[in-house]
Amino acid sequence: MxxxxxxxxxxxxxxxxxxxxxxxxxxxxxxxxxxxxxxxxxxxxxxxxxxxxxxxxxxxxxxxxxxxxxxxxxxxxxxxxxxxxxxxxxxxxxAGMEGSAAPRLRGPRVKKGLPRPVTPDEATNLAAMVASSSAEDWIGARDRAVLLLLYGGGLRIAEALSLTGGDVPLGPTLSVTGKGGKQRVVPILPLVAEAVAEYVRLTPWPAGKAEPLFRGAKGGPLSQGMVQKSMARARVILGLPSTATPHALRHSFATHLLGAGADLRSLQELLGHASLGSTQIYTKVDAAAMLETYRGAHPRERD
The missing domain is CATH 1.10.150 (DNA polymerase; domain 1)
Structure with a gap:
């Protein structure tokens, strides 16, 4: 009752x-x-x-x-x-109150840290490691495909896991629905499309057009927690820091594109940021990475 x-x-x-x-x-x-x-x-x-x-x-x-x-x-x-x-x-x-603004109250100050991207080699090594260390081939192919979508397309993990069977086979671009229901189009590298196709070939679960593309071991929708655990195991094996998370792959996508000459407006569109201010943080990340490289390579810095 x-x-x-x-x-x-x-x-x-x-x-x-x-x-x-x-x-x-x-x-x-x-x-x-x-x-x-x-x-x-x-x-x-x-x-x-x-x-x-x-x-x-x-x-x-x-x-x-x-x-x-x-x-x-x-x-x-x-x-x-x-x-x-x-x-x-x-x-x-x-309640029908006029001027229904929230009470004015300042929250605690939070120091914003810079995203910690991984290198291109680390990203591909992580994807390869999750594939090789999985108990079943189809699960390894699944996790590799998800991680490559994050790094190769700059998707949020929730966006990758929201894909359905209707989204495959992947073409050169993919329409993604992000935060606030905002849609954007992201380019898909052949390597990423091939990884997703390999997963679809191996998975025991049919890729129905309205069904989740990525499935858990029992056939339900794949959870973010399972992807995070898989990547955590891989980064321990590879000796990478705890900052090497699935979301760090999206940061890496942005940082590496910026370093290759992408402009901020284009990067904003690819990432699905509502404001340019959210994208500008990657200029600081790129500068920090260059400084770290300089310090490691410059003769006087090594003295």
Whole structure:
């Protein structure tokens, strides 16, 4: 027998639907934002939009203080605050308040580190290692194909895993749906297309046009966690640092293109960044890489 719905469900479910349908946020963002709102609703005993809309900076500070006491770091606290401010703004809109902006509250300062790209050789070695160290040939081919899509096409891991059987065989370009439902076209190298074709040939699961292209061992959609674990094993074998993650392959795609002369606007389009500011960080990465090379090669630096 199903129990009666909780009063807070009247707040949480519309928030979830708004994020997923109206804002077209990624599943990961929806889960994080919904979880943050649910904690606030439960801790503050909120039961309707009016109560949620009345939350001001002091209430958010109290919520963040409780979370920090649980060990939340600066970066996570900043993300939590962003989620809560968005929820309050939504609540004020639902309550019909004029000027439904979020409370003004500055979050903790977060030092932005530069992405750590891998070299082209490291990228191809990682892809080869995940293939050779897998228990089954088709799983190795699958993981290699995913990693090459990240490095060869600059895809986010969620974008690669959202491909369906209808996307194969891959041609010279691929239409990708990224954050916010924004579509872009990325070039596909022959090596990447061949890796995906090899996976399709070996996989025991049929590539139905509406079915996930990349499958887990039991046939369900492949999870990001499995790709991350596979790459973690490979980087340990190759002696690479913990920064060599699947997302680092996307950083490497961007950094290497910039180093080869790509302009920022073109790179912005290829990466699917909403603003040029997000792309400009790679100019710093490229400069940092050149400085590191200089320091390792210049005679006076070695003295």
């Amino acid at each position: 199903t129990g009666a719905p909780k009063p807070e469900d009247a707040l949480i479910e519309p928030w979830r639907e708004y994020l997923a349908q109206s804002r077209r946020r990624s599943p990961h963002t929806v889960r994080a934002y919904v979880a943050a709102a649910k904690r606030l609703v439960e801790n503050a005993g909120l039961r309707d939009w009016g109560q949620a809309a009345a939350i001001e900076g002091a209430g958010l500070r109290s919520q963040l203080a409780a979370r920090r006491a649980e060990g939340l770091g600066n970066a996570s606290a900043a993300r939590e605050l962003s989620a809560l401010k968005a929820f309050i703004a939504f609540a004020r809109d639902q």
